[in-house]
Amino acid sequence: MSQTQEPDSFEIRLNALKARIDAACKQHGKNPEQIKILAVSKTFPASAVKEALAAGLHAFGENYVQEGVEKIAQLIAHRQALEWHFIGPLQSNKTKEVAEHFDWMHSIDREKIARRLSEQRPPGVKPLQVCVQANVSGEASKSGVLPSEAVSLALSIAALPNLTLRGVMAIPEPSEDEGLQRSRFAELTRIFEGIRAKLLAPQQILFDTLSMGMSADLEAAVAESLPQTTTMVRIGTALFGSRAAK
Numbered sequence: 001m002s003q004t005q006e007p008d009s010f011e012i013r014l015n016a017l018k019a020r021i022d023a024a025c026k027q028h029g030k031n032p033e034q035i036k037i038l039a040v041s042k043t044f045p046a047s048a049v050k051e052a053l054a055a056g057l058h059a060f061g062e063n064y065v066q067e068g069v070e071k072i073a074q075l076i077a078h079r080q081a082l083e084w085h086f087i088g089p090l091q092s093n094k095t096k097e098v099a100e101h102f103d104w105m106h107s108i109d110r111e112k113i114a115r116r117l118s119e120q121r122p123p124g125v126k127p128l129q130v131c132v133q134a135n136v137s138g139e140a141s142k143s144g145v146l147p148s149e150a151v152s153l154a155l156s157i158a159a160l161p162n163l164t165l166r167g168v169m170a171i172p173e174p175s176e177d178e179g180l181q182r183s184r185f186a187e188l189t190r191i192f193e194g195i196r197a198k199l200l201a202p203q204q205i206l207f208d209t210l211s212m213g214m215s216a217d218l219e220a221a222v223a224e225s226l227p228q229t230t231t232m233v234r235i236g237t238a239l240f241g242s243r244a245a246k
């Protein structure tokens with residue numbers, strides 16, 4: 001993959017992204033401080049992460065275990081400044097690497113994965129911050145727990161010692177219909193509120209994150225964001241450019 005980019009192009013893209021977020025917040029009466037950018041650096045080299053870090057971003061998402069672990073190692077000198085989020089599908093034989101190297105895990109869709117992550121989180125390290133991935137696209141998607149099972153999965157996660165349940169995540173099916181995008185995110189917010197109602201008071205305080213919205217549908221995610229809650233938009237293409245086909 002060869003990338004020829006203007007030296008200042010990352011800043012330009014970041015500013016354009018912030019302008020989109022601000023415009024969507026203004027349009028829908030939302031507070032931009034509650035929208036957080038998770039820069040999805042998958043397929044891009046460590047140097048791209050460094051450039052984004054220099055531009056003021058600090059949370060990065062990866063969705064392939066091996067690639068993520070390698071990048072974390074390459075950037076170990078910056079470890080304190082970086083927050084690493086695992087956002088991809090995870091097989092149970094790879095949970096140990098996520099438990100050992102990442103700060104967040106967004107895509108928990110079954111109890112077995114949660115249990116292994118908790119058991120494999122190294123002692124003395126802050127609990128892994130996690131989200132339940134919900135399937136809000138019905139038959140159009142296979143990833144994520146069914147909405148009807150989200151509360152029970154969330155409650156079993158909340159009982160695990162080395163995980164902190166932070167919120168919910170979804171990847172709706174791609175669609176250019178903003179009404180459909182919004183209905184998917186609205187369903188995720190209903191799942192979020194359903195889980196929150198069942199948590200104990202101390203767990204409710206930490207449960208504060210909607211991981212929703214990507215380059216193509218962040219406006220719909222902003223429109224459906226909830227007050228007193230962080231909406232983490234996971235942005236790859238709009239920040240780093242298009243990815244080479246795998």
Ligand SMILES: *Cc1c(COP(=O)(O)O)cnc(C)c1O
Nearest residue numbers: 040063087214215234235236237
């Ligand atoms: C790749 C990826 C993204 C970023 O997608 P863009 O459309 O490039 O912004 C967000 N979330 C997940 C889970 C991804 O795998």
